[in-house]
Amino acid sequence: MNFNEAIRDQWRQQKHVCIGLDPFPEYLPNGITDLFEFNKAIIDATADLACCYKPQFAHYAALGKEHKLKETIHYIKKHYPSVPVILDSKRGDIGSTATMYAKEAFEQYAADAVTVNPYMGSDTVLPFSEFKDKGVIVLCRTSNPSASEFQNQSIEGEPLYIHVARKAQQDWNSNNNISLVVGATAPQEMKHIRSAAPKLPFLIPGIGAQGGDLKSTLINGRFSDGDGVMINSSRGIIYASKEKDFADAARRETEQLQLAINQNI
Template sequence: MNFNDAIRHHWQSGTQVCVGLDPFLDRFPPAFSSQTNAIFEFNKAIIDATAKYVCCFKPQFAHYAAEAAESQLKQTIAYAKSNYPNIPVILDSKRGDIGSTASMYAREAFEHYLADAVTVNPYMGSDTVLPFAKFQDKGVIVLCRTSNPSAAEFQNQTIEGEPLYIHVARKAQQLWNEHGNISLVVGATAAEEMAKIRSVAPDLPFLVPGIGAQGGDLTATVENGQTSPGSGLIINSSRQVLYASQGEDFAQAAAKETKKLRDDINAINDHHHP
């Protein structure tokens, strides 16, 4: 089962939610301050609390590298995969290089960290994406229209009458998806763009950041991004889940937030497709 198949399985079981494992040590509950493996122990508790509500987990690489905690990233992914083997893990490292270096980054994600998918920046074109896509059972999630405030500076520039993000989406759908393992990053803060991207990339899953802390509209995301009710989206929540509480009940609070997001998404579908 490749990454996209695994995600589709979770869509069928009623969840399009991804929990982003983005550790900020200064936001951990006080009990973790004395622990040498604090990041892993925190992640383990979050994974256990939220697993039944998610379609995947997404650790963000920089949060580990900056703390010299790459070993805890490996531990986190290994823990998730051994205890919840049906829940894929996305390594969010936004790699974007070419040739042999891109192949090395692919090996880093898939062979060293054993991730099921990786995020990739396509700025250098097909040479960036294809070395990752060669790993046929792994997911390659290509930045298309991101959720950050300055995303439009380049991504909305018009080329041959269409915005750059449409060119990326079309390439992803028609050229890079030979093995059925390509997805796109499409931010929840860009609902209008999301609808256009879905029209040229009807088959690709969308990883959707920007709900929660960044203020993306959940209803617009569900309406504009889904391929059919309950399908097509991997809606990420990080800070809102991880730091729902900084008390001893942090894991229960994370579970409550994750369940609420799953239920809110499903309620939008039920309302529009009774």
């Protein structure tokens, strides 16, 4: 079972929430100082609800805590093996270096999928997609405020994000392991991307703190059967409380988001 098949299995269980494990030391709950202990509590409280987990590489590497990232992924693999892990590192480089980044994500960290920046073209995507059982989640139309500066630029009458989406589905998906990052903050762009890439799953950031609308996101991003989306929430879930009930609060936020998704699918 490759990553996309594992995600589809989660969808069949009505799980669509991707939980971002992006710890800021200054935001940790009172009395918690260890990144792994924080993550473990969140995971244990939400694993039966989560579609997948998405730790962000920089939140660990900037602190010299890469070992805590490995520990977190290992814990998920050991105790909740049906829940895939996306390493959000947004790698992108020439072919030989991309190969090493792929080994980093899939062999060193044992992630099930990795986010990839396609700016350098096929050379930077294919070394990742050659890992047939792993997922490659390609940045297409991101949720950040300045995303349109380049991603919406017109090339041969179509925005760049459409070229990326079409290339991803037609040329890069020979192993059926490609997905796209499409931000909830750009609902019309999402609609066009879904038309250009009707078969690719979407990892969707931007709901909650960034202001994306869930209903329009589901209308524009889902497959015709209602699935097709991994709705990411990081801050809204893991920082739902700074008190000792933080894990219970994270569970409640996850339940509420999944309920809202189910009501709109």
